[in-house]
Amino acid sequence: MSIKLRNDVSDVSQLDARHQLHPWQAMGMNKPDHMVASKAEGIYIFDENGQRFIDGPGGMWSANIGYGRQEMADTIAEQVLTLPFSNPWSSTTEQSSVLASKLAAESPGDLNNVFFTTGGSTAVDTAIRFTWFYNNLRGKSNKKQIIARQKGYHGSTFLASSVSGKERDKSYMDMGNTRVHFLSNINPSIRPKGMDEEAWCDQKIKEFRDLVESLGAENIAAFIAEPILASGGVIVPPSGYHARCLDICHENDILYISDEVVTAFGRLGEFFASKEIFNIEPDIITVAKGITSGYVPLGGVLISDRLMEELKSEKNSSVMFSNGFTYSSHPVSCAAALKNIEIMERENIFGHVKSVAPHFQARLAKFAEFDIVGDVRGMGLLGCIEGIASENLDERQRLEIDYEFGSRIDEKCEARGLIVRPLINMCVFSPPLTITTEQIDEMFDIIEESLLEVSKEML
16 A cells, blocks of 8 residues: 555644654644645745745755756656665765765865765764774774864764754753863854954964863864854854864864864855865865755765875774764765756856855845844855844843744744744854845845844834
C-alpha cells in the first residue's frame, strides 16, 4: 500500500501537531502552529493558501541560488537514476572527487584535503575529532581543550553544541563542557562608552592570551570561530580580530577552525570569507548550507596539507581516522553541489552580491533611527536588527522589548508577506543571494512598516 500525500491543509497541520517534533520546539502544552509550506520559487515561499512570502532567512542561511531551479532538479534526478549511493568506505565517485578538487582549488592556503559530512553539525564534530586525533598521533594527547566564543553557534550534535556559546544558560540539554572554554561576547556594540573599536579589539585579544596562559598552551587543541557569528545575532568582530587570533594560535600550536557554514559560498560575496574578507588562512574550515543551496544535505571539512603531512609516517600506516557517516560523500549531494557552484559561477552570483550588498546595508543602517532599535549590523547579505529600549523607559518596557521585540516584528512582517528569523530581542535575515535591489527595497519596506507598528505598541 502506498503512502499518499494529503492535500487537505487541516489534515497536514493535525498530523504535524500529533506526530512531528520540530527543531528547537518548546515543551509547552500547546504545540506551535507552523505554516504549511507548499512551494517555493526564486526568493519566495508560498503557504498552503498560496500566499507569497519573501524568504528573509534564506531557508536557514542556505538558499543561496534561490528556489525552483530546474537545473538542480534535473541534476539530482539524473544522479539518483545513475548512482544514488556509493559506499564511502570502499569506493569513490566522480562527483565527490571533482567536488573535493574544486573546494581545494578555491580554499585559502593549503586546505587541500576534504572530508564530506551530512551537514554543518557533523562537519564541526568531525573537525574537533580530527584535532584530537591529530594531537594523539603527535604524542600530545594532553592537548584536548577547545576555546570557543559566547554567542557562537556551531550545531546540534553533541560536540558541536558543546562548543556553541549561544544562550547556553537557557538550555536543559547536557553539554560536554569539561573541555570547552568560552571567550566573552565580542560584539563591538556592547563596548563601554568612550571605548573605540581598536581598544575593544585589544581587550578581547588580551582575554584570549590570558586564557591560553591560564589553561596552558600544551593543553589546548583548537580555537573555533565563525567569521561572523550568524545565529548569535550577525555579530561582526572588530577589524583585525581574526588575524590576531590566528597569530595567537600559531604561536601556541593551537589549531584554528574557521566555521564557514554560513559565510562560505557567496554570502559575503566570496567563495570563502576567511582569506578574502578577514585575511586569515585557517588550519581547518567547515562548510555546509550554501554548498548545495539547501537542495539536499551536505557538509564538509577542509584540512591543511601541513596537518596531514605531519601524520604521515611508517608507525601510523595502520592508524585509521575512524570517523565517518553512511552518507559521507553522497553522490547525489555532491552532484547537486557541483551544479550549484556551476550556477553561481555562470551567473556571477558572487559579483551580484557585491553589487547589491551596499544598498542592502544602507537600507539596514536606516533602522538605527528608530527609538526601539538599539543596534543594526551586518555585512554582505547578512543583517540583524536588535531591539534595546532606551534608558529613559521604565523597567517594564525595557524587559518587554528584550523578550518580545523579535516575536512581534516576526508577526508583523509575516502578516505583510515577509518571513524573518526572530531571536529573542533580535531579527536576523539572510535572503537568497539572487535578490534584486527592488526586492531588497520590498523587504526593508515591510520591515520599516512593521517597526513603526511595533514601536507604537511598545513605546
